[in-house]
Amino acid sequence: MNDGILSKKIAEMKKIGAHMNAPEWLIEALATPKRVSKMQFRSSVGGKMETLTAIRVHHRNPHPTGARPYKGGTRFHPGVTEELLTVLAMDMTEKCALAGLPFGGAKGGIAIDPSACSEIELRHITEKMTMEMLKENIPHPDIDVPGPDMGTNATVMYWMYNTVALMNHFRNIPNATAVVTGKPIENDGIPGRENATSNGLLIQLKEFIRIAKLKFKERPTMAIQGFGNVGGNVALLANEKKFNFKVIAVSDGKGGIYNPKGLNIPDAKAWYDTHGGFKGYARGGDHITNAELLALKTDILVPAAIENQITGANAHAINAKIVSEGANEAITPEANEILAERRIAAIPGIAANVGGVVVSYLEWRRNRGDRRHSVDLEEEHAWVEMELTKIMHSVIRNVYAKSKQEKCSLSQAAHMLAMETIQTLLKRKYSV
Numbered sequence: 001m002n003d004g005i006l007s008k009k010i011a012e013m014k015k016i017g018a019h020m021n022a023p024e025w026l027i028e029a030l031a032t033p034k035r036v037s038k039m040q041f042r043s044s045v046g047g048k049m050e051t052l053t054a055i056r057v058h059h060r061n062p063h064p065t066g067a068r069p070y071k072g073g074t075r076f077h078p079g080v081t082e083e084l085l086t087v088l089a090m091d092m093t094e095k096c097a098l099a100g101l102p103f104g105g106a107k108g109g110i111a112i113d114p115s116a117c118s119e120i121e122l123r124h125i126t127e128k129m130t131m132e133m134l135k136e137n138i139p140h141p142d143i144d145v146p147g148p149d150m151g152t153n154a155t156v157m158y159w160m161y162n163t164v165a166l167m168n169h170f171r172n173i174p175n176a177t178a179v180v181t182g183k184p185i186e187n188d189g190i191p192g193r194e195n196a197t198s199n200g201l202l203i204q205l206k207e208f209i210r211i212a213k214l215k216f217k218e219r220p221t222m223a224i225q226g227f228g229n230v231g232g233n234v235a236l237l238a239n240e241k242k243f244n245f246k247v248i249a250v251s252d253g254k255g256g257i258y259n260p261k262g263l264n265i266p267d268a269k270a271w272y273d274t275h276g277g278f279k280g281y282a283r284g285g286d287h288i289t290n291a292e293l294l295a296l297k298t299d300i301l302v303p304a305a306i307e308n309q310i311t312g313a314n315a316h317a318i319n320a321k322i323v324s325e326g327a328n329e330a331i332t333p334e335a336n337e338i339l340a341e342r343r344i345a346a347i348p349g350i351a352a353n354v355g356g357v358v359v360s361y362l363e364w365r366r367n368r369g370d371r372r373h374s375v376d377l378e379e380e381h382a383w384v385e386m387e388l389t390k391i392m393h394s395v396i397r398n399v400y401a402k403s404k405q406e407k408c409s410l411s412q413a414a415h416m417l418a419m420e421t422i423q424t425l426l427k428r429k430y431s432v
């Protein structure tokens with residue numbers, strides 16, 4: 001499925017580099033990761049002992065590592081490969097540059113299906129992975145700070161944090177609470193992190209509609225692919241008054257449901273959580289496949305599942321006015337060109353889903369004592385919402401202005417802005 005994803009990403013980057021007259025050293029630095037750690041260990045998966053390989057990719061850190069860490073999620077999914085993690089780490093470098101966050105880009109993970117593991121197996125796998133990482137001096141608040149991604153959540157982040165804290169009797173890492181982000185609120189997490197990616201995407205979408213002066217006769221309709229952390233929370237939040245979109249379709253890996261009059265998302269979510277999927281749901285929605293969902297006539301489409309969903313093969317069938325890329329690399333470079341030719345506004349993942357790392361940044365800052373810890377969760381949440389809104393707005397305003405200035409797509413504009421920032425920072429770091 002992800003064959004050639006890295007070479008396509010590099011080709012796209014070179015194309016953008018050529019457009020902006022980027023120096024050779026920048027392309028070289030961005031086309032290769034700084035470091036890839038591979039750590040093997042034995043652990044039980046579905047009752048059977050297996051040899052697992054945890055991978056952690058450090059792509060590029062344009063800031064002084066040791067003061068400003070690498071940052072990126074941890075993915076537990078059967079599709080994890082070094083090639084995919086490298087691409088996702090590249091996205092993180094760009095995302096942080098675009099949002100002005102003082103991090104380099106990283107990504108990690110293990111090729112396992114977490115649904116095949118018991119809770120205690122997942123805990124052991126996470127603890128063993130973290131112990132192996134500690135031998136490489138990561139995770140560390142100033143060197144590499146993982147967060148959640150597909151197949152991992154606040155509990156997995158807590159297990160990583162707890163393992164580092166236990167080992168800290170022998171290591172003495174300063175600010176050990178800042179070693180991972182996305183932790184449960186009661187365990188040094190921050191309110192608003194759980195749905196930060198989705199909330200940020202919707203905040204930005206509203207702003208994009210405003211600045212691009214797009215008009216809709218009625219509540220804009222929205223179809224969402226993926227019903228996990230990102231897709232599920234987009235669906236729940238989008239119908240709220242604050243955003244006032246009409247969610248007409250949702251799906252997970254097995255298919256989804258569709259109702260042109262709008263779905264009752266809390267009801268569909270309750271069914272989903274009880275039955276483990278949309279199968280059998282008959283309370284106001286017809287069943288559809290993922291291919292059908294992507295081709296629905298809708299104002300907004302949010303692919304929020306996995307990479308390579310909108311490709312050269314189906315980009316002509318997309319029937320939305322705006323596509324907001326919730327999942328990293330959901331739209332291939334070829335598909336981006338087709339969408340641009342068809343004048344469909346596609347907000348790229350490095351802009352659309354940056355809200356997760358933005359709130360992770362706030363959590364990291366608070367854990368390091370850069371901001372006082374508030375016992376008032378509402379006050380804390382209001383601060384998170386304010387900071388997230390500021391950054392999501394400024395990212396889309398900058399990207400939109402650049403696309404107008406360069407007469408290019410939102411995707412090209414976002415990558416160009418990110419690469420320009422990385423160039424400025426790396427030039428100083430490398431003395432080139």
Ligand code: NAD
Nearest residue numbers: 149150151197226227228229230252253305327328353356
């Ligand atoms: P998740 O594991 O919580 O959910 C993934 C969802 O996608 C599930 O509903 C799953 O059934 C569905 N899915 C998997 N394969 C599919 C397929 N082939 N077709 C349709 N649906 C499929 O993961 P998540 O955290 O929501 O992440 C989703 C995407 O968003 C990933 O690309 C991730 O990198 C990106 N992202 C996540 C965060 C975060 O904070 N969690 C932040 C930024 C970006």
